[in-house]
Amino acid sequence: MGVFILRRLGVMLLTAVCLTYIVFFLTNLYPNLEKVAKFEGNMRMTDEQVTTWLGTNGYLRPNVIKYGEWLGVVPGFKRTTEDGEVKGRCIGQGIDPADAPTFCGILQGYWGDSSVFKEPVSETIAKRLALTGKLMLTVLLVMVPSALIVGILAGMKEGSRTDRSLSTFSILSTATPEYVSGVIFIAVFASSAVGLKWFKGSATSAMDDATFANFTLPVLTIALYGMGYIARMTRASMAEVMTAQYIRTARLKGVKFTTIVFKHALRNALIAPFTVIMLQVPWLLNGVVIVETLFNYKGFGWVLVQAASNNDIELLLGVSVVSVVVVLLTQLISDIGYVYLNPRIRIS
Amino acid sequence: MEPLSASGIFIQILIQLLPVWIAMIATFWLSIAYKRRLGLYGKLFDSMIGMIGFCIVIFWVYAGFFGSLDLILTHDPLTQLSGMKNKVPGTPVPDNSVPYPHYLLGGDNLARDVFSRVIAGAWVVIRIAPLATLFAFMVGITLGLPAGYFGGRLDTILSFIANLILAFPVILLFYLLVTPEIVLTGLPQYMAAVLFFFPLIFLFVLVNSRFHTQPAARNIMVTLIALVGGWLYLSLISQSGGNSAISILPAAIDGFDIPGGLLVVFVSVVFVNSPTVFRIVRGLTLDIKSRDYVAAAQTRGEGPWYIMLWEILPNVRGPLIVDFCLRIGYVTILLGTLGFFGLGLPPESPDWGSTINEGRKLLSVYLHPALPPALALLSLVLGLNLLADGLREESLRD
Numbered sequence: 136m137g138v139f140i141l142r143r144l145g146v147m148l149l150t151a152v153c154l155t156y157i158v159f160f161l162t163n164l165y166p167n168l169e170k171v172a173k174f175e176g177n178m179r180m181t182d183e184q185v186t187t188w189l190g191t192n193g194y195l196r197p198n199v200i201k202y203g204e205w206l207g208v209v210p211g212f213k214r215t216t217e218d219g220e221v222k223g224r225c226i227g228q229g230i231d232p233a234d235a236p237t238f239c240g241i242l243q244g245y246w247g248d249s250s251v252f253k254e255p256v257s258e259t260i261a262k263r264l265a266l267t268g269k270l271m272l273t274v275l276l277v278m279v280p281s282a283l284i285v286g287i288l289a290g291m292k293e294g295s296r297t298d299r300s301l302s303t304f305s306i307l308s309t310a311t312p313e314y315v316s317g318v319i320f321i322a323v324f325a326s327s328a329v330g331l332k333w334f335k336g337s338a339t340s341a342m343d344d345a346t347f348a349n350f351t352l353p354v355l356t357i358a359l360y361g362m363g364y365i366a367r368m369t370r371a372s373m374a375e376v377m378t379a380q381y382i383r384t385a386r387l388k389g390v391k392f393t394t395i396v397f398k399h400a401l402r403n404a405l406i407a408p409f410t411v412i413m414l415q416v417p418w419l420l421n422g423v424v425i426v427e428t429l430f431n432y433k434g435f436g437w438v439l440v441q442a443a444s445n446n447d448i449e450l451l452l453g454v455s456v457v458s459v460v461v462v463l464l465t466q467l468i469s470d471i472g473y474v475y476l477n478p479r480i481r482i483s
Numbered sequence: 484m485e486p487l488s489a490s491g492i493f494i495q496i497l498i499q500l501l502p503v504w505i506a507m508i509a510t511f512w513l514s515i516a517y518k519r520r521l522g523l524y525g526k527l528f529d530s531m532i533g534m535i536g537f538c539i540v541i542f543w544v545y546a547g548f549f550g551s552l553d554l555i556l557t558h559d560p561l562t563q564l565s566g567m568k569n570k571v572p573g574t575p576v577p578d579n580s581v582p583y584p585h586y587l588l589g590g591d592n593l594a595r596d597v598f599s600r601v602i603a604g605a606w607v608v609i610r611i612a613p614l615a616t617l618f619a620f621m622v623g624i625t626l627g628l629p630a631g632y633f634g635g636r637l638d639t640i641l642s643f644i645a646n647l648i649l650a651f652p653v654i655l656l657f658y659l660l661v662t663p664e665i666v667l668t669g670l671p672q673y674m675a676a677v678l679f680f681f682p683l684i685f686l687f688v689l690v691n692s693r694f695h696t697q698p699a700a701r702n703i704m705v706t707l708i709a710l711v712g713g714w715l716y717l718s719l720i721s722q723s724g725g726n727s728a729i730s731i732l733p734a735a736i737d738g739f740d741i742p743g744g745l746l747v748v749f750v751s752v753v754f755v756n757s758p759t760v761f762r763i764v765r766g767l768t769l770d771i772k773s774r775d776y777v778a779a780a781q782t783r784g785e786g787p788w789y790i791m792l793w794e795i796l797p798n799v800r801g802p803l804i805v806d807f808c809l810r811i812g813y814v815t816i817l818l819g820t821l822g823f824f825g826l827g828l829p830p831e832s833p834d835w836g837s838t839i840n841e842g843r844k845l846l847s848v849y850l851h852p853a854l855p856p857a858l859a860l861l862s863l864v865l866g867l868n869l870l871a872d873g874l875r876e877e878s879l880r881d
Contacts (some may be wrong), residue, residue: 146643153647156657166664240813306872310865312816314823315857319844322850329850336847416536417652424654425823429843436654440824443658462650 140471151456158455159202162448170446175250193224205247205334205452239393241456247449251441254443256453259438263456266342267423267434273345274419278358279365279412286369286408291396293374302370308363313425317356321429324352325331338430353430357422361415365408372407376400406476413469417462487573496587496598502554502794503545510541522696523804526877533873539866541706543859547605548729557583558596560603560833567594569849591852601855603833608863611745612814615752616807619814623760624803628791630761631768642765645758653755654820660751661745661826671747676720678753683712692788748827752817756810763806767799774798801878805871812867819860835860 161167171194172185180188186420189195193212203209204224208442213223225239239245246256287300311319322329325336334352341349376382385395431437435454442450487495497504518525527533549555558564558581566577567590574586588597630638648656665671687706694701719741741749771777772795780790821827822836830837835856842853 147825150643150647152652153652157651158655161659161665161670164665164668164670166667167662170664285721306868307865310812310868311861312819312864314819314839314843315861318839318846318853318857319861321843321846322854325847326850327847382864414744417650419653421654421820424652425820439652440658443655446664451659455651458652458655461650 136474140343140467143467143470147460147467150463151459152463154459155455156202158400158452159205159448160198162446163194163198163201164240167446171250171448174424174445187197189429193417200434201238205240205449207238207242207245210237211235211239219372246453249447249450251445251447256450258452260435260457263433263435263438266432267427267436269417270357270423270427270432270434271419273350273354274357274361277354278362281358282362282365283408285362286366286374287401287404289366290370290404293377298370301366305363305366305370308359309367310363311360313356313360313422316359317352317426317429318321320352320356336430338432342433347362353426354431356426356429357419360422365411365415368411369404369408373400373404376404379403402471406473409476410469410473413472416465417458420458420461428444486571486575487587489573492573492587494584499555499557499587500546503542503548506545506549507538507541508726511538511728523874523878526880527870527873530873530876532869535875536866536869536871536873539862540759540870543863544609546602547607547609550599550602551606555602556599557585557587558575558599560595560600561831562592563594564596565594568592569594569845569852572597572851581630585596588855589849589851591838592845592849594847597838597852597855599856600833600838601835604835604838604856605859605863607832607834608815608860609829611749611752611818615749616756616810618678618682618749618753619756619810620760621685622678622710622757624764624796625681625685625688626757627761627764628795629787630871631765632772632787632791632795634769638765641761645761648754648758648760653817654824656755657751657821657824657826660754661747661821664746666744669761670672671750672720674750674754675746678750678757679716679719683708683716686712688788689792692786692792695786706877744827744829748809748818748821752814755817756814760810763802764799767802768795771795773797801875805875805878808867808871808874812864812871815860815864815867 167330168189172188173180177184178254186195191214193201193214196212200209201212204211211223211225213221213226215221223235225237226235236243244257245272246260249256252259285301285305287348289298289305292298320334321336324331326332331367333348335349336352338349338353340346341353382395382399385399386392389394390399396472420436422441423434426432427434427436435457438450439454439458441447442454495716513520513652514525515528518528527537533580534753546555564576564581567586569592570586570590572587572589574582574589576586586596586598588601591597591600626641630641659665660671687705688706690704691701722741729833768791777790777794780794785794818834819836819839822832822834822838825837825840828834828837838856839853839860842849842856
């Protein structure tokens with residue numbers, strides 16, 4: 136088990152390095168750098184001025200060196216301005232250049248500064264991630280139990296009317312992407328023209344103070360899309376367990392149906408959905424981006440959109456590190472959990 | 484002109500969609516009449532769920548197709564008529580020179596006809612989604628079969644790359660790839676050059692592994708593939724414009740040019756989907772390669788590519804066809820996501836994602852611009868899911 140986890144962690148690290156390098160490469164393509172120059176410097180710069188600006192700020196050096204700087208394995212970029220002042224990546228505001236560290240990258244805990252939000256990337260991400268964490272947690276609390284209940288009820292008696300209607304519901308929910316269900320929910324529940332006016336169509340106020348009125352729609356929108364898939368998996372696994380020999384034996388012995396479901400079937404039926412639930416977390420990340428844009432909830436997904444549309448290189452790198460770690464960690468947890476839950480694998 | 488009532492709108496839409504109904508009835512009549520001779524497609528008509536799904540999907544296919552032939556559209560999807568901004572469904576058009584007297588589903592924020600835009604949006608999806616899925620399958624199959632069959636280091640490397648792409652949040656990837664700046668660098672064209680090469684390899688190996696014992700027939704077929712496929716491939720990747728990254732073909736024989744915005748959408752959708760197909764094909768191959776008929780083929784000395792493409796691939800077609808339907812639905816969702824974030828397609832494009840994105844800004848006041856495309860997208864994806872379910876049921880039966 137220890138070797139397995141260590142090897143997985145090694146692969147994770149390699150994946151994270153490759154992915155951040157790809158992000159780095161794409162954001163450092165020349166037309167993107169031009170955008171950075173015009174954003175940071177002056178909108179009306181000529182092509183030569185852009186090149187000079189990029190050159191003096193160290194953007195035109197080879198990608199590998201710049202990437203090494205960001206990682207913290209290559210000494211940080213330094214330059215001397217015309218007034219003889221030394222400026223550089225590692226030299227913060229009000230720090231004497233002589234005292235500044237040579238290396239500054241994520242290995243040293245320095246994530247760079249965001250050009251859009253004008254603050255350290257680590258601060259932005261921590262703040263926004265907390266907001267999204269709140270959203271995700273609520274979504275999981277709503278989505279997982281209801282998906283499992285739907286799946287178990289449907290799979291308990293395969294082919295029954297409950298099964299048919301619940302399965303239709305699951306298919307419908309997997310076919311409704313967040314931007315469709317969100318629009319329909321707002322139209323039905325929040326629109327001031329027609330509709331029920333139960334909830335609010337914007338979740339901006341939920342960032343400080345989440346109430347039933349402003350938080351329900353975003354949570355419901357994300358939960359619905361993920362729910363169908365988990366419910367279908369649970370149903371399939373439950374239906375399979377219910378046809379097993381030991382369930383038939385229990386029924387022939389005259390055990391009550393509810394006891395069979397709760398004591399005999401449930402545990403075995405929940406092994407497969409567990410992996411699916413964990414693998415759904417990265418999917419939720421996509422949903423989060425859409426829903427945060429739709430409901431104007433300024434969390435992690437919203438930051439991703441802001442960083443990407445303004446080519447904020449360091450913020451984008453930070454965002455991708457976080458999302459890659461989330462994706463890979465959930466994969467790892469799902470693998471370990473599968474081994475732990477399934478006695479056949481655990482003992483061998 | 485009087486505004487139309489709700490039932491009036493409904494009836495007018497039914498009449499406007501007349502070509503679609505005729506085509507659907509013809510399709511169903513022919514298919515049910517000959518269903519015993521049509522294999523898996525015919526069996527679809529034995530399952531209620533499959534039939535409902537097929538019905539919805541074929542509706543949008545015909546609606547998109549006839550829409551592109553200008554049989555259904557009531558107005559031009561891009562033209563703005565003054566005085567029709569955000570008007571409710573059924574409002575008459577003040578100007579008498581236009582071909583149709585009403586805006587059946589109302590006007591949007593820029594005074595364009597919502598009904599025509601939804602139908603025109605169907606054509607965008609119907610044109611891109613199945614083709615992109617097909618390319619993703621070609622890439623996934625060409626790489627997944629050898630990865631599963633040979634295993635070893637090849638499998639390790641390919642699986643690592645596939646997992647690498649899968650670990651990327653899709654939206655981040657889209658935001659990085661589908662921008663005008665990236666189109667300027669020519670990166671989409673290079674990616675297209677790599678990704679679209681796989682279908683050529685696939686067809687070439689497919690024919691060669693089967694007919695290499697009959698060199699005369701093989702040579703004819705291979706030459707044909709090289710000529711037709713090669714021309715299509717080169718026309719696809721090379722653009723005759725001045726600042727194009729790849730322009731191998733001279734403009735005279737360059738068959739068609741795809742606008743950079745559309746190409747990058749196409750390429751990134753294929754790119755995002757092929758790793759999943761790769762994983763599915765690899766898993767299926769691992770399962771099938773220990774079967775007796777594979778061992779029999781190995782014993783009689785067949786080459787590995789023959790075994791992969793003519794022994795293993797036909798036997799995994801069931802799950803692949805089911806996944807193909809599901810994946811078209813997923814690609815439709817992805818295209819909608821791209822439109823929703825305003826990436827790739829031009830801003831006035833009538834595709835459903837862009838229309839939803841425009842409509843959502845005024846959603847609390849006007850519902851009619853955003854709801855029809857949302858429901859259209861929902862119904863198409865639902866239809867594809869039901870179709871996949873029906874196919875799964877029927878293919879498991881035998």
